[in-house]
Amino acid sequence: MTLQIAVIDDWQDVAREVVDWSVLQSIGTVSFLHDYPTDRETLIQRLQPFQVICVMRERSVFDAALLRELTQLKLLLTGGMRNAALDLQAATALGIQVCGTDSYKHAAPELTWALLMALTRNLLNEANALRAGHWQQGLGGDLHGKTLGILGLGSIGQRVAQFGQVFGMRVIAWSENLTAERAAVAGVTYVGKRELFEQADVLSVHLVLSERSRGLVDAQALSWMKPQALLVNTARGPIVDEAALIAALQQGRLAGAALDVFAQEPLPPEHPLRHLPNVLATPHIGYVSRQNYQQFFAQMIEDLQAWQAGQPIRRLN
Incomplete structure (x- = not known):
């Protein structure tokens, strides 16, 4: 046949x-x-x-x-x-x-770092402004000496941690299964959940979606973050409470977010995450x-x- x-x-x-x-x-x-x-x-x-x-x-x-x-x-x-x-x-x-x-194994961590750097240095706005005939719109941020928080230190999280170390960042990590010993093997400092959110200048999400991780980055966790901090999510959309994230971004309680994943994909045309000025969003291309x-x-x-x-x-x- x-x-x-x-x-x-x-x-x-x-x-x-x-x-x-x-x-x-x-x-x-x-x-x-x-x-x-x-x-x-x-x-x-x-x-x-x-x-x-x-x-x-x-x-x-x-x-x-x-x-x-x-x-x-x-x-x-x-x-x-x-x-x-x-x-x-x-x-x-x-x-x-x-x-x-x-x-x-390298596609997702490489995109994570590309988004993190682009968001930090405001690359999208600067590139678009140049195309429109303008020049130097603002001040980009810095990575050296800042704290990178890794939520989930699996294979992808470990690779992103290595990138952070190369860039001179202090790298901390937490997940429910992570131990101080496992973190130390990767050269990463183990912290508690609240400490992770409080200390991170950039928080990068690298958990597998499960009933335990769904909605883990909720309104409370976001409230622990510094107002000038950035959130990067290339794992799965539902790990982050989207409504709470949008509110934090709209109200200036979080400086920005770089997102490759969403609760609903493809993302609806009028979804706020398509239009917020402090969001850098890509259409789930971490593995593409x-x-x-x-x-x-x-x-x-x-x-x-x-x-x-x-x-x-x-x-x-």
């Missing part, structure tokens, strides 16, 4: 050119779909014919109700080895194999790099070939 293979969530229409999909010609036909998430009925009609679906991270939700409707689906492939938008238990019950891929996409799609192809041969790899269920 010739498989019908869908590559969805390809919003930028780049999937077809980052790897060589022709190696699958003997297995099936590949279709590239780059529509944004849509209503369930349209999604069901669009995906009904496919036995294999390749998804990009958490852009589309495959819950039990949707999976039950996709009666042809046999294999679901995702970028990365974690995808909270996929109901693995339902997929298993329906006989759908789910496989993942490795990730390029050429090398990461090449790794995702190349390994999806490997996953498909292995599954077709009866020996699935990088299984998630």
Whole structure:
């Protein structure tokens, strides 16, 4: 049987050119779909014919109700080895194999640092002013000698901590699972939760989204921060209470925020975070790099070939 293979969530229409999909010609036909998430009925009609679906991270939700409707689906492939938008238990019950891929580990920390530096030095406003014929709009901030607070010292948090150290920053960290010993191994000072928010000149969020971390950066935590402090979030939007953050930014209780993630994605056109002058916002591009996409799609192809041969790899269920 010739498989019908869908590559969805390809919003930028780049999937077809980052790897060589022709190696699958003997297995099936590949279709590239780059529509944004849509209503369930349209999604069901669009995906009904496919036995294999390749998804990009958490852009589309495959819950039990949707999976039950996709009666042809046999294999679901995702970028990365974690995808909270996929109901693995339902997929298993329906006989759908789910496989993942490795990730390029440097894309997210590099974007985090780019946003942090751009926000600190007011680069977007200065660049836009120059394009408009103006010159030198204000004073940029400094990093050397300042305190970088890391909320979540996992692999990405540790990399961002290293960047901070290279720039001469004092680096502190806290999370519920972090110990002083683990922090010391990374050359980072362990502090309490309130101390983290109080002392940070720049606070960078690097937690995994869970019920424990959801809303962790709430109104109280934000109230502990210095009025001249900056917040950077490239982890997951719901970790930060968006309403509380917007209020703090509007009222001058926080100097600025650089955000790559949001509670609702894509961000609605009239959302305040699109328009606040002290916000630098990007459309969830922390993992959107050429090398990461090449790794995702190349390994999806490997996953498909292995599954077709009866020996699935990088299984998630």
